[in-house]
Amino acid sequence: MNRAFSRKKDKTWMHTPEALSKHYIPYSAKFLGSTEVEQPKGTEVVRDAVRKLKFARHIKKSEGQKTPKVELQISIYGVKILDPKTKEVQHNCQLHRISFCADDKTDKRIFTFICKDSESNKHLCYVFDSEKCAEEITLTIGQAFDLAYRKFLESGGKDVETRKQIAGLQKRIQELETENMELKNKVQDLENQLRITQVNSSPAGSVTPKSPSTDIFDMVPFSPMSPQSSTPTRNGTQPPPVPSRSAEIKRDLFGAEPFDPFSCGAGDFPPDIQSKLDEMQEGFKMGLTLEGTVFCLDPLDSRC
Structure with missing residues (x-):
């Protein structure tokens, strides 16, 4: 200094x-x-x-x-x-x-x-x-x-570049999650449109409504927000549930709390400097x- x-x-x-x-x-x-x-x-x-x-x-x-x-x-x-x-x-x-x-x-x-x-x-x-x-x-x-x-x-102020890279990855993950949600909504809209078309083009009573929890192929739509617990492992046991991203939104890629350059935690006067460590x-x-x-x-x- x-x-x-x-x-x-x-x-x-x-x-x-x-x-x-x-x-x-x-x-x-x-x-x-x-x-x-x-x-x-x-x-x-x-x-x-x-x-x-x-x-x-x-x-x-x-x-x-x-x-x-x-x-x-x-x-x-x-x-x-x-x-x-x-x-x-x-x-x-x-x-x-x-x-x-x-x-x-x-x-x-x-x-x-x-x-x-x-x-x-x-x-x-x-x-x-x-x-x-x-x-x-x-x-x-x-x-x-x-x-x-x-x-x-x-x-940890010396690790500024590393933390910048982690912050970049966190931002990319959020962007991908947002994109995934938008695609999921589009698929849902297409499914709804297809059901309406089938109902209008088929004789009355000949179409069995599909469960809203399945897609047009009678499969559960993939969602990173839902635990993949329906597929058993080789020994017949169920895999552990995948934790929800909503429970991790306040943590970084390694499960740590948001970085505070002075106390690595919530301080008495927490400054807004997580994205400005290089500055x-x-x-x-x-x-x-x-x-x-x-x-x-x-x-x-x-x-x-």
């Missing part, structure tokens, strides 16, 4: 791994907003974004608009930005999408991070004004990133750069 610190020496982590793995660390801050940036990393990149958002916030403040307060919830599953009153999630930034995080070393209030948007794939810079704990929040995000990456590797691996390999820099360059800011 390419984790870089611009501070003179690395800081020790502030929280226990359990606090970030099983729960989350909350922080209160004012949200200056977010803006698109051209690069995923760089002090100059975030400095320009901070200056831009500070100026926009100054204009809104002169118009009587207050800077909205938010609650940050930091865990190994990402950084959530919520409304502090309603707890409605405004933004959910997964850690493997966060590439740069920095705080203002001059006043300890401003901090920012760059995150790749999941829909547009654009890099967005989020800027916050905290209660003099910008450095602590930056380090907490760094610790959460470090823990998430370690758990990702320990839980997670790429994001974690890029690493998270933490920096303490100078943002307080705007003459409009009274604290500068």
